[in-house]
Amino acid sequence: MSEKxxxxxxxxxxxxxxxxxxxxxxxxxxxxxxxxxxxGGVCLNVGCIPSKALLDSSEYYHLAxxxxxxxxxxxxxxxxxxxxxxxxKNRVVEELxxxxxxxLEGNKIDIVHGTAKLIAADQVEIKENSSSxxxxxxxxxxxxxxxxxxxxxxxxxxxxxxIVSSTEALSFTAVPERLGIVGGGYIGLELGSVWQRxxxxxxxxxxxxxxxxxxxxxxxxxxxRILKQQGFDFLLRTKVSKAEVVENKVFVTATDAEGxxxxxxxxxxLVAVGRRPLTKGLGLEDIGVKTDPLSGHVPVxxxxxxNIPGVYAVGDLTPGPMLAHKASAEGIAxxxxxxxLPGEVNYDAIPAVVYTWPEVSSVGxxxxxxxxxxxxxxxxxxxxxxxxxxxxxxxxxxxxxxxANSETDRILGVHIIGPRAADxxxxxxxxxxxxxxxxxxxxxxxxxxxxxxxxxxxxMGARKCSIYAS
Numbered sequence: 001m002s003e004k005x006x007x008x009x010x011x012x013x014x015x016x017x018x019x020x021x022x023x024x025x026x027x028x029x030x031x032x033x034x035x036x037x038x039x040g041g042v043c044l045n046v047g048c049i050p051s052k053a054l055l056d057s058s059e060y061y062h063l064a065x066x067x068x069x070x071x072x073x074x075x076x077x078x079x080x081x082x083x084x085x086x087x088x089k090n091r092v093v094e095e096l097x098x099x100x101x102x103x104l105e106g107n108k109i110d111i112v113h114g115t116a117k118l119i120a121a122d123q124v125e126i127k128e129n130s131s132s133x134x135x136x137x138x139x140x141x142x143x144x145x146x147x148x149x150x151x152x153x154x155x156x157x158x159x160x161x162x163i164v165s166s167t168e169a170l171s172f173t174a175v176p177e178r179l180g181i182v183g184g185g186y187i188g189l190e191l192g193s194v195w196q197r198x199x200x201x202x203x204x205x206x207x208x209x210x211x212x213x214x215x216x217x218x219x220x221x222x223x224x225r226i227l228k229q230q231g232f233d234f235l236l237r238t239k240v241s242k243a244e245v246v247e248n249k250v251f252v253t254a255t256d257a258e259g260x261x262x263x264x265x266x267x268x269x270l271v272a273v274g275r276r277p278l279t280k281g282l283g284l285e286d287i288g289v290k291t292d293p294l295s296g297h298v299p300v301x302x303x304x305x306x307n308i309p310g311v312y313a314v315g316d317l318t319p320g321p322m323l324a325h326k327a328s329a330e331g332i333a334x335x336x337x338x339x340x341l342p343g344e345v346n347y348d349a350i351p352a353v354v355y356t357w358p359e360v361s362s363v364g365x366x367x368x369x370x371x372x373x374x375x376x377x378x379x380x381x382x383x384x385x386x387x388x389x390x391x392x393x394x395x396x397x398x399x400x401x402x403x404a405n406s407e408t409d410r411i412l413g414v415h416i417i418g419p420r421a422a423d424x425x426x427x428x429x430x431x432x433x434x435x436x437x438x439x440x441x442x443x444x445x446x447x448x449x450x451x452x453x454x455x456x457x458x459x460m461g462a463r464k465c466s467i468y469a470s
Contacts, residue, residue: 005031005139007338008124010116010282013041014324015315016145017100019331024107026339031110031137033126039104039111040097042147043324046167049096051190053089054170055355058197061085067394080198086171118142118283121310125283141310141338144298145331146282148275148316155242156182156271162245166191169270175199180252180266182240184211186354188272189227193356196231203233203264205240205254212354216366216415218401223360223417226397243269277317287311295319302344304334312338326350349432353422358398361425364413364432367403376406380438380461384418387457388449395419400458402428402438406465409437414458420451427455438462 007023009016012034020032038045064078104111114128123138150165152158158165169191175198181188184206196202204211211227211234212220224234237257244251250269255261277296284291284298290307291298298306298313305312314334315327329345336343354360370377383399384390398418404411414428431441441459446452 003031003135003137005029005110005137007031007141007143007335008033008137008139009143009145010124011041011145011147011315012036012039012100012104012111013145013147013315013327014043015147015327015331016041016143017104017331018328019143019145019314019335020104020109021107022332022335023339024109026335026341028335028339031112031139032104033112033114033116033124033137035113035115035129037113037129038097039100040093044097044100045093046170048324050089050093050170051166051194052355053092054085054194055190055357057085057088058194059357062197070394080175082173082175082198089170112137115281117281118287118289118311121287121308141312143304143331143334143338144282144306144311144313144317145315145327146278146317147327148322149278150272151274151276153182153240153271153273156240156269158271159245162248162250162267163243163269163271166270166272169195169268172268176267177201178203178266178268180205180250180264180269181272182252182269183272183274184208184213184234184236185272185274186212186352188270189223190355191270191272192232193227193230201233202231203235203266205235205238205252205264207237207239209237211236212360214352215354215360216362216401216413217368219360219362219415219417222398223354223356226358226417227356275316275322279317292319303337304330304343305337320347321350321352323350323352346433349429351425351429353425355422358395358418359421360415360417361421362413362415363425363429364411365403366413366415367401370403370412375412377412378404378406378438378462378465380404380458380463380465382454382457382461384451384454387451387454389451389453390419392449393419400424400454402441402455402458402462404438404462404465409439409463411436411438411441414455416455418451418454424452424455427452 006028007030009020009032012032020030023030114126117125119125179195179200179202181192181204184204192202238254240254242253250266252264297319298317312334314330316322333343333345351363380402385396401415403413438459442463446456
């Protein structure tokens with residue numbers, strides 16, 4: 001006899017563990033299956049959390065070396081203890097993954113460590129990590145939340161030491177003198193920022209004409225300019241065809257837009273061209289769950305159900321941005337749908353953040369998307385150089401950009417590049433969620449002096465445009 005549950009969740013990352021807690025609180029008997037020894041998935045173990053820990057540590061190091069003196073703080077010698085920095089990062093990960101385990105256990109969710117495979121629409125076969133034993137769990141519903149893995153590129157296969165994915169780039173034992181990064185997306189830029197601050201000469205190779213392609217164009221151009229000032233090298237419209245390791249160096253063959261081929265040498269090469277849904281070994285094809293032949297995504301309906309009744313999917317497995325908070329929102333919504341409640345996610349109000357410095361955050365439509373959809377619009381911008389709090393901190397780079405419908409004044413999108421952009425975007429997400437206008441933000445009293453005043457000023461600029469629009 002197999003153990004029976006109301007819901008079995010495969011994967012204990014941001015989509016899976018959040019869904020498990022919501023389901024348990026709704027009264028569903030829930031089991032969460034995780035193949036890794038630690039709870040938390042990619043985000044907590046080798047993604048969001050460790051990368052932000054290193055970004056913060058490296059930022060402190062950079063400030064101590066380059067900016068404390070202007071504040072009247074004298075330090076005779078700034079030294080780097082990379083081992084201590086990595087140990088701190090590991091402690092942060094251990095503490096948070098431990099808290100998630102306690103959260104699951106506190107909600108009486110059964111945690112099963114093992115590799116799961118679907119053998120029916122209501123049955124999961126599990127090979128437990130602790131033994132070679134196989135057991136079967138059954139449930140009324142099964143939720144797939146297995147996340148994603150780095151995309152591999154022919155000719156640039158990972159070796160885990162010299163040619164690496166984001167996972168290994170979080171644990172270098174020494175600062176690479178020269179770090180090459182294939183891919184100009186947020187993962188490459190964030191990890192590049194860590195090692196550039198710690199002393200690496202970072203070269204980003206991107207086959208597209210600009211970095212961070214999903215950003216608003218004006219914001220993306222500003223980010224590229226600022227990162228260049230920090231010391232990044234960018235090779236755009238350049239394709240990498242091969243990488244070879246010779247005498248502890250990585251030699252990269254790259255071809256630019258004019259067809260000129262060159263060889264570049266690095267100590268380490270980070271390949272960060274994207275991620276793919278992690279479905280291998282799940283047994284989807286065995287029970288007939290459909291996947292997109294190109295992207296590998298699992299299509300779902302408005303209730304997060306696949307084409308097989310009783311089998312659901314969320315997070316990186318499903319179409320849309322591969323973001324931890326998107327997975328968590330879907331996990332909650334899916335659990336509610338499984339419990340017979342209305343659950344949904346507003347995909348027009350999902351924020352995105354790039355944790356470079358300055359930070360970049362956005363929600364809603366870019367100016368390019370607004371133009372493409374032929375929506376009449378107004379733009380209000382305001383530079384952080386005009387905000388008193390930013391000047392006090394010496395953080396004058398960047399701006400806030402607010403886009404509003406020129407006929408209705410409803411906010412269409414907000415894009416921020418500057419200090420604390422990751423936190424400032426929350427107000428903008430709420431504004432979009434409630435269908436706010438630029439006037440709503442412009443008339444909302446913001447504290448002084450704060451970074452958020454720049455948002456208010458940008459809203460005032462957009463409001464002025466809409467008032468006088470013909």
